[in-house]
Structures are given as C-alpha cells and as structure tokens.
Amino acid sequence: MTMQELTCDRCGLGVLVEKFSPAHTSIQWESDTSECPVISQGNPATGVHRRECNALRDSIDRAVARSVLTETHLDLPAGPDLPRLH
Ligand SMILES: [Zn+2]
Numbered sequence: 001m002t003m004q005e006l007t008c009d010r011c012g013l014g015v016l017v018e019k020f021s022p023a024h025t026s027i028q029w030e031s032d033t034s035e036c037p038v039i040s041q042g043n044p045a046t047g048v049h050r051r052e053c054n055a056l057r058d059s060i061d062r063a064v065a066r067s068v069l070t071e072t073h074l075d076l077p078a079g080p081d082l083p084r085l086h
Pocket residue numbers: 008010011012013036037038053055056
C-alpha cells in the first residue's frame with residue numbers, strides 16, 4: 001500500500017490516493033467529504049448527493065498524466081515471458 005497525497009484542484013481538500021490501474025483508484029479523504037463543495041452541494045436538480053468529486057477525479061487523472069501520481073502495481077512477477085494479465 002502506497003498512498004500518495006493529492007489535493008483537489010477545485011476545493012483544495014487533501015486526500016490520500018492509491019492508484020492500482022486506470023480503473024481502480026482507492027481514495028481516502030483526510031477531511032470530511034462534506035467539506036468538498038462538489039460533494040456537499042449534491043446535484044441541485046435531483047437532490048442526490050454525490051460521494052465523489054469530479055474535480056478530484058480530474059486532479060487524479062492529471063497527476064497520473066504528469067507522473068506525479070504513479071500507479072501501484074500489485075507485486076506480480078513481470079517479464080517478457082509471462083502472459084500479460086491486462
Ligand atoms: Zn473537490
């Protein structure tokens with residue numbers, strides 16, 4: 001487990017992120033999620049409160065693109081002879 005610190009570009013809240021693959025991201029909030037305006041606001045049209053922040057998702061994607069955030073690969077043996085799992 002290697003959690004990396006990241007801040008949401010929009011609300012500036014700090015989270016701990018671990019990225020396993022493009023599709024699998026583990027996010028641990030360092031503060032209450034209600035402090036994120038995106039999450040606390042919910043969707044005004046439906047009244048549904050989101051449990052995640054799109055801005056944070058974008059921030060994570062950007063961090064990955066800039067190699068600030070590196071994907072944690074599960075400790076599988078790697079090599080050219082091994083079949084690719086993904
Ligand atoms: Zn946010």
